[in-house]
Amino acid sequence: MTAAPTVPSPYRPRRTAAALGALLAAGLCGTLLTGPAPAAASAASAHEGLRVHDIQGDTRLSPFAGETVTDVPGIVTGVRGYGSRGFWLQDPEPDDSAATSEGIFVFTGSAPRVETGDEVLVTGLVGEYYYGGEDAGGQSVTQLSQPRVTVLSSGNALPPPVVLDARSLPRHYAPSGADGIEHLPLRPEYYALDRYESLEGMNVSIGDAPVVGPSTAYYELWVTLEPHRNRTVGGGTRYASYDAQNPGRLKIESLVPVSQVPFPSADVGDVLTGPTEGPLDYDEFGGYTLAARQLGEVVDGGRVPETTRPQAPDELAVAAYNVENLHPRNSQDKFDRLAAGVVTSLAAPDIIALEEIQDDSGPSDDGTVSAEETLRRFTDAIVAAGGPRYAWRGIDPEDGRDGGQPGGNIRNVFLFNPERVSFTDRPGGDATTRTEAVSVDGRAALSHSPGRVTPEDEAWADSRKPLAGEFVFRGETVIVVANHFASKGGDQPLHSRYQPPARVTEEQRVAQAREVNSFVRELRRVERDARVVVLGDINDFEFSPVTRTLTAGGALRSAVLTLPPAERYTYVFQGNSQVLDQILVSPAIRRFEYDIVHINAEFADQASDHDPQVLRMRL
Structure with a gap:
């Protein structure tokens, strides 16, 4: 989910309550379009006798933006003493237009000196405020700022909702x-x-x-x-x-x-x-x-975290889990909860592709790139939870070159249960060296295992590079490619003032999908029936151009589409349950069962913001 700095979800920057409140109070967390300040306006230019619906108008922008209005009447319907401090004013005498709002926000900057139910007159500057800045693509809030407020009476009945x-x-x-x-x-x-x-x-x-x-x-x-x-x-x-x-x-x-x-x-x-x-x-x-x-x-609606069934002895279970910026400075509780998810909810899969494993110093930008301590703590926690002693394979990134939280150096990592599968090590893979599709005894293999897929390509600039590994289960080879595509941070929101909203980050993910699709095709050119699993945080929907690019030419099939529509979601964003994480398989993998295990995204108390997914297959 992370691709832009300090982004905990694929959509928006992390915010702390204190930081956001300070920015809003200072008027710095957005753009206010007003025009001249009231001091620059003459008495003749101030508008008298206007009502709130006149100021709001019948579009999203006030016809009086940048102008001063005097003695606007109304009843205070709500007071906000935190963040963007101010109060809401509503005219109890509406006009006959359904398009013109009777309410408006009055930005005071400091704690408002009015109470709900006060009848007031407000003089102030009309403006359109863009939270997050005008370039973010959101809509504006029509407001009055720099107000002079006269309280006429208190305890009045509020306009009916x-x-x-x-x-x-x-x-x-x-x-x-x-x-x-x-x-x-x-x-x-x-x-x-x-x-x-x-x-x-x-x-x-x-x-x-x-x-x-x-x-x-x-x-x-x-x-x-x-x-x-x-x-x-x-x-x-x-x-x-x-x-x-x-x-x-x-x-x-x-x-x-x-x-x-x-x-x-x-x-x-x-x-x-x-x-x-x-x-x-x-x-x-x-x-x-x-x-x-x-x-x-x-x-309480009774929703509880799910569990998936254990794999049968002859089934290979491959899972993907975004563990949300895991590093040694996290609490032991986070390690324990993630471990319990692996052991209990996912039934201890044979192979797990992890996303968002951070280096051993976490968000400290000190040049550390190794994640050995992060992985040791996590695998120890899995053992303590009753799971197997997983081994791991990964490639340390170049410092500061893979995006994500600054200093964190997040990367994709494989865990695998050596009692069930073996990893084929072929040395030479590093942060900048690509792994190639090669033939070994007539079968598709990797020149470097673990290895990175086209890490030098511009598609992966400031983004996690895919990690490829070669595994053997019951004598059969499976090549697994772990992914964490570029985030959606920077796309215009669904509620944008531009419709349809621009998906500006999609271009990079399409380019990334093209690289992965080409890599799978190379493997299949070496061996038509190569068994390839592509999985991870794709940061895009099952119906998106990104998924269509991944599956182009029949190279891969998205397992998400085998689920009933009502079960297709791995992430919840602003009330929308949606697919961001996927597992895709090459045509040679014909018999499989796929499950999204809903243990995080729907719950206020979550170990990660993503749900894990698992695919069980017979080779």
């Missing part, structure tokens, strides 16, 4: 606009993103809603307003194609400090029982968000 549910949400996701949809008139009756935008800043509520994204360390979870759309076996919502964005996904945060009321721990399959009510917000980390003044209760 707009109820969000499946009936009120259009089935179409967004209008098309490769050059941007910001200037298009909103059609809230036809597009879900327009519906949400027409309610930006307004008081909304939801009833009982299934949890489709587990709660996180950032005190957030995802629900769906459409419980029957693309439902997974775990109760989540599956991302099934580029046209299946699942409009019902909605992020939930709480406006109540966790020091007063702890944020609930929720897993996919749980239910957030209502009412949950508060202003509708937007940010870069998930799009439209219900900032809850009142948060419902999480009811």
Whole structure:
């Protein structure tokens, strides 16, 4: 999943609560488009008599951006004293347009001096704020900044919430606009993103809603307003194609400090029982968000981590597991939980391709590249959990050349059970030397084992290089290629102001897939029935151009497609259950059984953010 520096998921940078709060408070974590400051505006240029719906307008951009508005009336519907500090203002006297929001965020920068229920007049500068910066591709939040606030009265009734549910949400996701949809008139009756935008800043509520994204360390979870759309076996919502964005996904945060009321721990399959009510917000980390003044209760849906069956004596079990930046400074608990996943959940596979093994100094950028201590601790933990004494093979990368967390030098590594399989060692493989398809006794083999696949090719710049190894099981050779393709960090989000959003990182993954596909073809040219397994964190979907490139010409077959659609997911991102990890096999591997073992991605308490996968085959 990692490819850009400090990226813990394939999509977005890691954020700490303290760092994000400081940046937002300082106005540095995004772009604010306003024009001249209020001090530069004359009294004549200030707009009087405007209501919130006038400021919001019927597009995503305010017609008054960059201008000062005076004495805008409304009721405070929510106060945020952390992160981007401010409050939401809503006009209790709406106009008759469904496209113009009656709510707006007032950015104060410091702790707001108003309370929910206050009737206020606000003078301030109208702006469009882009969380994460304008270049990130997200939408903007219309807001008032540098405000002067007059409190007229307190304890007023709040405007009644707009109820969000499946009936009120259009089935179409967004209008098309490769050059941007910001200037298009909103059609809230036809597009879900327009519906949400027409309610930006307004008081909304939801009833009982299934949890489709587990709660996180950032005190957030995802629900769906459409419980029957693309439902997974775990109760989540599956991302099934580029046209299946699942409009019902909605992020939930709480406006109540966790020091007063702890944020609930929720897993996919749980239910957030209502009412949950508060202003509708937007940010870069998930799009439209219900900032809850009142948060419902999480009811346990009974989802528990899965286990797969053990392989039969004549079955070779090959697994892949992204262990999320594993290094010796991690707690023993993380090693133990990952080890238990290998032994109990995966039933101790014969071969495991690991992704995100870091060097022995972890994120310290001190020139260390060896991962011997990381692997020793992990294999010791597996033994302690009742598993076999795994051996390992890998190749240390060049320092700082494989992407991922700076200093971490993540790489792919093979574990294997020497009681069940043997590894064919052919020396000479290193960080920059490619392994070639060669013939040994008429069979496909590797010139270097372990070896790297075309490590010098530009496709692998600042990215993990595939690791190839030659294994023997019951006298039969199997060549395994472990992968961790470039991340999606940098792609425009699904809720982008550009529709369809640009998948700018896809080009590199397609190039990587082309290299792996060519390597498999070379092996099959040497031996038509070569048994090849390609697996790992592909960082792309089973329906993507990347997967089509991997399987081009019939070189490989994706085992994911043998599962029922509702079981096809290894990762949960912003409420979408999706495939990022895959196992693909050459045509000579005909008899196999594939399983994605759901032990992490759907759960708030996870040892890794990816689910492992295993393929059992008879040779």
